[in-house]
Amino acid sequence: MQPLALPERENLHGRRPRLWGWLLLTPLVLWLFAFVVVPMGVVVVYSFCQRDDLGRVVFSFSWENYARVFEPIYLRILGRSVGFAALTTVLCIAIGFPVAWYIARRSERARNRLLLLVMVPFWTSFLIRTYAWIAILKDEGLLNGLLQYAHLISAPLPLLYTPGAVVVGLVYAYLPFMILPIYASAEKVDNALVEAAYDLGAGPIRAFSEVIVPLTWPGIAAGILLVFVPAIGMFAITDLMGGAQVPMIGNVIQNQFFRARNWPFGAALGVVFTLLFVVAYAWVQRRSSRTP
Amino acid sequence: MSARIEIRGVTKRFGSFTAVDAVDLVVEAGEFVTLLGPSGCGKTTLLRMLSGFETPSEGTISIGGDDVTHLAPYRRNVNQVFQSYALFPHMTVRENIAFGLKMQKTAAAEVAKRVAEVVELVALTGFEQRKPHQLSGGQRQRVALARAIVPRPQVLLLDEPLSALDAKLRQQMQIELKRLQKHLGMTFVFVTHDQVEALTMSDRIAVFNRGRIEQVGTATEIYRRPRTPFVADFIGETNLREAELLSRTATSGRVRLKGGLELTVAMAGWPAGSTRADVSIRPEKILVSKARLENENVFAARVSEEIFRGVLNRLTLVTLGGTSLTAVVANECAVVEAIHAGDDVWCCLHPDDLVVVRAV
Numbered sequence: 001m002q003p004l005a006l007p008e009r010e011n012l013h014g015r016r017p018r019l020w021g022w023l024l025l026t027p028l029v030l031w032l033f034a035f036v037v038v039p040m041g042v043v044v045v046y047s048f049c050q051r052d053d054l055g056r057v058v059f060s061f062s063w064e065n066y067a068r069v070f071e072p073i074y075l076r077i078l079g080r081s082v083g084f085a086a087l088t089t090v091l092c093i094a095i096g097f098p099v100a101w102y103i104a105r106r107s108e109r110a111r112n113r114l115l116l117l118v119m120v121p122f123w124t125s126f127l128i129r130t131y132a133w134i135a136i137l138k139d140e141g142l143l144n145g146l147l148q149y150a151h152l153i154s155a156p157l158p159l160l161y162t163p164g165a166v167v168v169g170l171v172y173a174y175l176p177f178m179i180l181p182i183y184a185s186a187e188k189v190d191n192a193l194v195e196a197a198y199d200l201g202a203g204p205i206r207a208f209s210e211v212i213v214p215l216t217w218p219g220i221a222a223g224i225l226l227v228f229v230p231a232i233g234m235f236a237i238t239d240l241m242g243g244a245q246v247p248m249i250g251n252v253i254q255n256q257f258f259r260a261r262n263w264p265f266g267a268a269l270g271v272v273f274t275l276l277f278v279v280a281y282a283w284v285q286r287r288s289s290r291t292p
Numbered sequence: 293m294s295a296r297i298e299i300r301g302v303t304k305r306f307g308s309f310t311a312v313d314a315v316d317l318v319v320e321a322g323e324f325v326t327l328l329g330p331s332g333c334g335k336t337t338l339l340r341m342l343s344g345f346e347t348p349s350e351g352t353i354s355i356g357g358d359d360v361t362h363l364a365p366y367r368r369n370v371n372q373v374f375q376s377y378a379l380f381p382h383m384t385v386r387e388n389i390a391f392g393l394k395m396q397k398t399a400a401a402e403v404a405k406r407v408a409e410v411v412e413l414v415a416l417t418g419f420e421q422r423k424p425h426q427l428s429g430g431q432r433q434r435v436a437l438a439r440a441i442v443p444r445p446q447v448l449l450l451d452e453p454l455s456a457l458d459a460k461l462r463q464q465m466q467i468e469l470k471r472l473q474k475h476l477g478m479t480f481v482f483v484t485h486d487q488v489e490a491l492t493m494s495d496r497i498a499v500f501n502r503g504r505i506e507q508v509g510t511a512t513e514i515y516r517r518p519r520t521p522f523v524a525d526f527i528g529e530t531n532l533r534e535a536e537l538l539s540r541t542a543t544s545g546r547v548r549l550k551g552g553l554e555l556t557v558a559m560a561g562w563p564a565g566s567t568r569a570d571v572s573i574r575p576e577k578i579l580v581s582k583a584r585l586e587n588e589n590v591f592a593a594r595v596s597e598e599i600f601r602g603v604l605n606r607l608t609l610v611t612l613g614g615t616s617l618t619a620v621v622a623n624e625c626a627v628v629e630a631i632h633a634g635d636d637v638w639c640c641l642h643p644d645d646l647v648v649v650r651a652v
Contacts, residue, residue, distance in 0.1 A: 199344075202391075202395045
């Protein structure tokens, strides 16, 4: 399509703001270089190295680590991680979208209060909140206690250290990251657009799929990235709430670095894993660029 | 295709606030009716009850003989042109216009044909693939109109659709809208706070004030024979004065306005058994002349103030007794001697042009 606006004319002071812009960016660029680019480089280099019997990194080139990444056992774990993360993402959308939409349609005062409620959990340490879930779900925990007290069950249900517990933990941890970006999009949707859809004969479902979803898609896409990507790599929740029953790729990587002391293999897992993120990100970006 | 609307005793309350208060109104099929009133008078709320976005607290609404009081908006054969246009930003002009037909599950060939027709009707040919943000205000307005008429609704509702356009374009669109309505033969209910818009386009005007309809009538009826002080004051300019009846015959009477000016008034509109009433005198009904006049109701006055308004001059007249009236006179050609502030003038007013708007 032809651009409608002409390119901005070069303004007379054009050079100075540009220079200033770069100067202002310098701290960020240095930060990113020192703490993102360099460590990533180190990880990539490690991933092609080997280790000696004492767990020290030996700098001799090898594809061996990557070959191991694609062994069935690790692919299965990776597949499971992706599956859990996908389930978490879907549940976060299913729960988060109505919440975000509801908040966005309130008065400004009510919106601010409700948003505060969404953010309250961030004021407590993530680990403490996860332990709270353990207290709720364990055999002698709150939920089992209540159910037994109400004589709904006779023996404690095994809730903790199950895949279900992991999903509950993941959804709980990442829900705000879905609600907030969707809210940001939903808040900008003029109510008249929804009314126009109804007015033109769209029932609630068509209005939702034809108007509301396309208009909030940038928020949904951002939410997907913010939930799906970190949920794949999450190891604390899977460790604490899943026990050893459901290891995820994050746990495996963590173990390679801290227990198995196989840094090159951990690095190779990390690299593959990061590439997976990039692909997922590119996919979502392409989807959202289709609906500007 | 077009339908008659019957609004019976409709009231809408929001908490303790009554937005629309026991309104009765019938709009005939194919009629262009304007709901006119200041902001917050309830006209938009009534429109939203016609489109289905609000449900009446009391009363019934029927369209084309069917009771639609509680019918969801997407089940009504009624479309609306929104004040903000509410064009879907993620769809092209074509997709926007085709939306209603798509929801009706119209066959693709039929959709293409009807969209092409309406695009031509509203002069948007060549813009079908644009997105709304690539259009001017007037073009967006026409897309909104096209989108609303293409599903061939029984009734078209228009919520101040011209308010965002500049004055020239607004005038042009007023005429185009009226022409379009005649061409389609569709029932139009148009909401506006702009009296000129209402007077220009409507078959009938319903004047709203505080949730109630003060008067329903044609543009000339509303303008010439306002029935309440509010209507007289809201539409056009007016001199609202209290008048005291001094004497009367069967057909005419003598009244005194505040300040002492005595005039003859036709008795036809005078409230029976009342000696006092508020009367409305339109400024342009007062003939102002430097030469002595020999008609009924002639009085002398001095021009105390003069405001130049282009084609018209607005004069403040003060009679010898101190009655103050506003008159509007044409800025006539140089042949006639111009009237300026400080001039002593002769004024004249036809007895029929003292319109009683309220018994006191």
